[in-house]
Amino acid sequence: MTIVKASMAGTVWKVLVSEGEQVAADQDVVILESMKMEIPIAAEEAGTVKRIIIAEGDFINVDDDLMEIE
């Protein structure tokens, strides 16, 4: 299992996948908004989205867990 983490502080603008969905390595799974810019966050490895920890609109800090991929 891998945890997708936030690369920087910001607000969760969009969650691009849902639980149970198959994702590829390097696929964008979340878009953060920080300093008026969209920051895509990609899954490092391919797998199934097991749990989404955050919701759109949440404020998150750098290194916060965003989702689990199995």
Added chain:
Amino acid sequence: MFKKVLIANRGEIARRVIRTCKRLGIETVAIYSEADKDSLHVKEATESFCIGKPPVAQSYLNIEAILDVAKETGTDAVHPGYGLLSENASFAKRVEEAGLTFIGPKSNVIQTMGSKLEARKAMQQAGVPIVQGVNEPIADTDEASKIAEEIGYPVMLKASAGGGGIGMQLVNNEEELRKAFEGNQKRAQSFFGDGTMFIEKFIAEPHHIEVQVLADAYGNVVPVFERECSIQRRNQKVVEEAPSPFISEETRKKMLDAAVDAAKHIGYTNAGTIEFLVDRDQNFYFLEMNTRLQVEHPVTEEITGLDLVEQQLKVAKGEKLAFTREDIQKNGHAIEVRIYAEHPVTFFPSPGKITKLELPEGEGIRHEIAVETGSDVTPFYDPMIAKLVVFGATREEACTRLADALRGYVVEGIQTNIPMLLKTVTHEQFLSGVTTTKFVEEYYLPKATTVGK
């Protein structure tokens, strides 16, 4: 003069306005969000009021909260700065209706120039050159394709309500247009609440050159020269200078004349900027008008000796401009660079705590800055933390001073674009004075390594 001015903004521009107000004996009211409670503008204003939570929608864009503070404090005028509510016509209208003075043009003028399509029409009527294109909204992809065919590819697809490059895309052929149209329309709709699209002919390798004007309520419009702002990243300016090293005296005169015609035609008052695209043959075309003070206004101040905030306050108070076009001479050369809290190569934001800050000092160096050692740069606002402005008797001297100043500019704890700025202003292409909006793409980042989407 006004007794008390509320500044509906934050960061360096709030400090900039407070500075001129203090000099003129005007009291100031600062507003701030919970994230900005330790900010310098909060400490420097006569009075300061927290108006909400960190996200802009709950603080700096909260019109009701801002007007409440204005009323409670007995403010008589509101300075909107740039960004945030500065070009929001309904905010200007609400300020007017509350019996206060909005330091800017009338709300109906903001409204007209806020629509790129309306602005195109107004400029055409004023006899100002516009890029070949359409003046009516385009309904769907089929109509867009027909129009693009008539104009001839490549064309620029644009959102009428757009800004910051959102809803704008270059398309080279019908296939690209068909792919791009609906996406941009939707994007404009979701960002601006207005999906009105139009098409203009694409101008290859343009310079972005803008003319600053000052206009009083008696029909006097004085152009105060131009600024070249061609060096941009993510459609945002990074380096700005005055005067433009590219245009001839003849082109300069024509552009200043056109800016005066534009401002007069729409009944413009206060400080405003008419942006033009200039092609390699020095043909120029109206791009848009910014109905507010610009981020890069200091370079104009440096070469003219004017304080543009002071002029804004005077004109808003109903004073006549105390000078004519002939009275304003330009002297020397000024360059501004914007210091962003961001990765110097990917341009991704870099919020965090500034653990060390050392500013270069010396002849011709001016700082406009919102942070100090220990400041937190939060993810809620624009990444610009400071502006470095240099002046020199010649462009060459200004370039040398700028490079030296950047080498001595120390920001630790967060990443900044200072390495990118230094590389830019020491690049032979920049030193040659011929810079286009393609500069960053062509010279700074080789195409293959450009990151982002």
